[in-house]
Each structure stands twice: as structure tokens, then as C-alpha cells.
Amino acid sequence: METSVTTASEGRVWGGGNRPLGASYGKLMMWFFIVSDALTFSGFLASYGFSRFKFIETWPIADEVFTHVPFFHGNYPMYYVAFMTFILIMSSVTMVLAVDAGHKMIQKKVILYMFLTIIGGAIFVGSQAWEWATFIKGDYGAIETKGGRILQFVKADSGERAALADFAKTIPSDRIDHERRNGVWFYQDKALPSYTVNEVTEGLLANPNILIRTETITESGDKQLLTREESLTRIKDAKEVVEGANLIHNEYGSRLFADFFFFITGFHGFHVFSGVMINIIIFFNIILGTYERRGHYEMVEKVGLYWHFVDLVWVFVFTFFYLV
Amino acid sequence: MAHEHKLEIFRGLLKFKSNIQKIWGVLVFLTIVTAVEVGLGITKPDVLTANTFIGMKILNWIFIVLTLVKAYYIAWDFMHLRDEKNSLRRAIVWTPIFLVSYLIFILLYEADYIYTVFRDGFVTWDF
Known part of the structure; x- marks a missing residue:
């Protein structure tokens, strides 16, 4: 029905000026951009899937990683x-x-609704910043082995996760943070974690209530819990104390998880941020009456397309990062 | 520009009186779908995690299908693809679907192969 529209202008097909898709130049270009950007995001998410399938038995469980809600203490996964x-x-x-x-x-009304949209976007970007900060800061702390695997700690009686601070011994020693100003100018050591490997090991030996949890996912879908004897053998592989996550170390498990988290949610957050910026520009244009004089509000429609696209991408990021 | 709007969703099952009503209706629907997803994600019913379909848990299939449903309504009603011409809509929708399905298939298949190499190979990764 709609595809036969061109018949009306059949006489002057070669003269140009046809609009077979019935969309203006600007809208069409926005769609071009959206489709190509969608392919970029699909590439990221597919490579996330690649890494996850590669380490399917040891991938972190998102429910256990993102458990915080601002201003509330406790374990609230996903809310x-x-x-x-x-x-x-x-x-x-x-x-x-x-x-x-x-x-x-x-x-x-356009002014009011654009304003609300900008506020929503700002809340979202702020939330994402908070989410990043929480992720980087970390929760319980963990041990990294020589092979780069992560060992976490669990209280045997309650089954709850144990933070390093709960059991690590304090052994006085001189640890000096090697900063850039103390040596060769381009060399700087990593910031020291709160505990040394030795302190954590001694704490584990002294505290029979602490067990080690490995990255491996068991049949039931939980992380593998070692027995006390196994834990004592396993702690010998310890090489480093890891607190929080960055691009190289990740206390939650596979470091690729952190890399993709930063990269994909960061790229999405950057889209939201630029979306807010563009929305603000359009918002002021509306107030100044630019579109009133132009006779149409197509510009709002075009940034609207971009804004919905950002929402659309988030729906997928949400599913593949937090749910699946 | 398409000024007239198609006001029914769910293949004509639900018809709205105005475009604004339709927007709120779609919001309600999307909220319900998200709530269902989060509910399932928190409770993780055993029936859905124990059984698999083509190598993936039923629960994960549900998540992916619900995501595509959400994506459909965002694209069709918020980005008003519903009101665009068929040709434009098809060009926008089917190009990525084709390319992305291919990419996903090839990457996940390869990743599964690498997984078996890690598992069955003679190199230990956990020490």
C-alpha cells in the first residue's frame, strides 16, 4: 500500500527531487548514524559474549557484583x-x-518536556558514575594467585562473604608506597592494598571459620567453595591482594569482566552524556524560539531519535551485563 | 514528516485514542516487562535455570526475548518506525539484524571452540 507512493511522480523520476523513503535529509542521516552506531555497540556486546563463552565456567555472576544501592546498606542485587x-x-x-x-x-510544552528529559539523562549519568565508583572501590577484597585467578573468602558458618578486614591479621612491617617523586620519574608502583598477602594468609590460618571460594561455577550455578583443607593448600598460590577493580586486576573474578564493564558502560555513558549536551543545546534553541520561526520542530525529532537510541542500547547492555 | 500516527499496538489488540495516550501505554508495557525481568533475575526460579534450550538456560532465553520485545516497542513507538514507510523501516531493521546475527554466530561458535581448547588442552590455567 505505502510502497506504491512513487507512481504519482512517475513522470519526473529522472528529474530528481523524489523522496522515496518519505523522510527528510536530516532524519535519514540520523538513521544512518544510528544504524552504524548500533553495529558498533553490537560489536562490543558480541565480543563480550565471545570472552564470556571462552571463560564460561569462571565468569563472574553479575548478581554478586552489583549489589549496592546508594544510601542503603546491605545486599540488594540489581535494584x-x-x-x-x-x-x-x-x-x-x-x-x-x-x-x-x-x-x-x-x-x-516542548520546553517543559525537554527539560525533564535533560534531568532524566543527568540522573542516569550520575547513577552510572556512582556505579563505576562502587565497582572500582570494591567490596570484600580478594587474593590473586600466580596464575591470575581470583580467590575470595567466605564465612563457613553463615555462608556470607568475608571481607579481608574481617579476618586478616595485622603484622607490623614497613611498606613504602613507591611514588613517582621518589625514584626515576617515569616509574611508579601501584598503590598499596590495605593488607599484605602475608597478613591475609596468616589471618586465614588463624581463623578456622574462613573458607576460600574460587571462580569456578559449579553445576548448581554457584561459585565453588573449597573445604578448609583445600583452602589451606590453595592460599599458598597467593601472589597479590586485590581490592576493587581496574583494567588489570579485578577482585570480582575475570579481569575481562571489568575491562568490558568499563568499556561498554563507559561508551554508553559517553553517548548519554553527549545526548544530554545536545539536548541542552536544542533546549536553549527552543526557548529562543528558533524552531517557532523555522515553522517546524524537526530538530527535536532528530535529537529524539538519538536519545531513544541511547535508551535502546541500554536495554541490551542491561540484559547482557546484569541479567543473563 | 509523518504527522499522522498509527495508534494501535499488539497488532490492533489495543487501540489508543491519541498519540500521547499511546506513549503512556507503551511506557506501562515497558515497565511491566522490565519488572518481570528484574523479578526473574532476583528470584532465578530453579525450573528455568535447570533446563536448557540449544545450550542456554531457559531463563536466559526469556531475558533475551523480553529484551527484543522491549527493543521493538522502543523502536516502533518511541522512534516512531511504526509511522515510517515500509522501505525505510526494513532498511533500518533488517540490515543490523542480518549483520549482527552473523557476527554473534561466528564469535560465539569460535569462543566455544577456544573454551574446549582451554579445558582439554595440556596447559594448566589455574595455579
Whole structure:
């Protein structure tokens, strides 16, 4: 039905000026960009899948990694990410409402809805920053072995995770943080963790209630818990104390998990940030009446497309990082 | 520009009176889907994690299908693909679907092979 539209202009097909897709130049270009950007994100998520399938038996369980909610103590897996998702969908809704008001040329409403959209985006970016900070800071701390595997600690009686501070011994020793100013200017040591390997090992030996948990995922879908004897043998492989996550070490498990987390959510966060910036520019244009004079609000529609795309990507990131 | 909007979703099952109503309706639907996802993600029912379908837990299939459902409604109603011409819509939707399916297939298949190499090889990775 709709595909036969071109018949009307059949007489002057060669003269140019046809719009077979029925979309303006700007909108079409925005769609071009969105499709190519979608392919970029798909590449990232597919490579995440690649690494995950490669280490399918040892990949971290997202529920155990993202368990915090700001201003609340305790273990609340996923609630905060769900909230973030809702905020982003909500800001998408205000964006559609702005586009709708733009079609009807109601400037006041466009201003209001654009403002709400910007607020939603800002809340989302802020939440993501908080999520990053929490992830980088870390939770319980862990031990990295010579082979680069992560050993975490669990209290045998309650089954809860044990933080290093709960059991590590304090052994007085001189540890000096080697900073850039103390030696050759380009050489700087990593910041020292709160405990040495020796302190953690001694703490484990002295505390019969502590068991080691490895990265391996068992049949039941939980991480493998070693017995007390196995734990005592395993701790001998310890090489480093890891607290939090960065691009090289990750207390939650596979370091690739942290790398992809920073890369994909970072790239998405950067999109949201630029989206907010573009929205602000358009917002001021609306207030100045630029589109009122132009006679249409198509610009709002175009940034709207971008904004919804950011939301769309988040839906996928949410699924593949936090749910699956 | 498409000024007229198609106001029914779910293949005509639900028809809205105005575009604004449709937007809120879609929001309600997306919120429900997200709530279901989060609920399943927190409870992780044993029935869904114990059984697999083509090498993946049923639970994960549910997540992926629900994600695609959400993506459909965001693209169709928020990005108003529903109101665009068929040709534009098809060009936008099928190009990535084709390319991404191919990419996913080839990467995951290769990753699974590498996994078996790690598992069955003569090099120990856990020490």
C-alpha cells in the first residue's frame, strides 16, 4: 500500500527531487548514524559474549557484583540498575512527548518536556558514575594467585562473604608506597592494598571459620567453595591482594569482566552524556524560539531519535551485563 | 514528516485514542516487562535455570526475548518506525539484524571452540 507512493511522480523520476523513503535529509542521516552506531555497540556486546563463552565456567555472576544501592546498606542485587533503566525509559517518554508537542507547535510544552528529559539523562549519568565508583572501590577484597585467578573468602558458618578486614591479621612491617617523586620519574608502583598477602594468609590460618571460594561455577550455578583443607593448600598460590577493580586486576573474578564493564558502560555513558549536551543545546534553541520561526520542530525529532537510541542500547547492555 | 500516527499496538489488540495516550501505554508495557525481568533475575526460579534450550538456560532465553520485545516497542513507538514507510523501516531493521546475527554466530561458535581448547588442552590455567 505505502510502497506504491512513487507512481504519482512517475513522470519526473529522472528529474530528481523524489523522496522515496518519505523522510527528510536530516532524519535519514540520523538513521544512518544510528544504524552504524548500533553495529558498533553490537560489536562490543558480541565480543563480550565471545570472552564470556571462552571463560564460561569462571565468569563472574553479575548478581554478586552489583549489589549496592546508594544510601542503603546491605545486599540488594540489581535494584539500582533496574531503577536506572526505568529513569532512562522515563526520559525517553518525556522525549516522545516533547516531539509530540513539537508537532502541535506548542512551544511551552516542548520546553517543559525537554527539560525533564535533560534531568532524566543527568540522573542516569550520575547513577552510572556512582556505579563505576562502587565497582572500582570494591567490596570484600580478594587474593590473586600466580596464575591470575581470583580467590575470595567466605564465612563457613553463615555462608556470607568475608571481607579481608574481617579476618586478616595485622603484622607490623614497613611498606613504602613507591611514588613517582621518589625514584626515576617515569616509574611508579601501584598503590598499596590495605593488607599484605602475608597478613591475609596468616589471618586465614588463624581463623578456622574462613573458607576460600574460587571462580569456578559449579553445576548448581554457584561459585565453588573449597573445604578448609583445600583452602589451606590453595592460599599458598597467593601472589597479590586485590581490592576493587581496574583494567588489570579485578577482585570480582575475570579481569575481562571489568575491562568490558568499563568499556561498554563507559561508551554508553559517553553517548548519554553527549545526548544530554545536545539536548541542552536544542533546549536553549527552543526557548529562543528558533524552531517557532523555522515553522517546524524537526530538530527535536532528530535529537529524539538519538536519545531513544541511547535508551535502546541500554536495554541490551542491561540484559547482557546484569541479567543473563 | 509523518504527522499522522498509527495508534494501535499488539497488532490492533489495543487501540489508543491519541498519540500521547499511546506513549503512556507503551511506557506501562515497558515497565511491566522490565519488572518481570528484574523479578526473574532476583528470584532465578530453579525450573528455568535447570533446563536448557540449544545450550542456554531457559531463563536466559526469556531475558533475551523480553529484551527484543522491549527493543521493538522502543523502536516502533518511541522512534516512531511504526509511522515510517515500509522501505525505510526494513532498511533500518533488517540490515543490523542480518549483520549482527552473523557476527554473534561466528564469535560465539569460535569462543566455544577456544573454551574446549582451554579445558582439554595440556596447559594448566589455574595455579
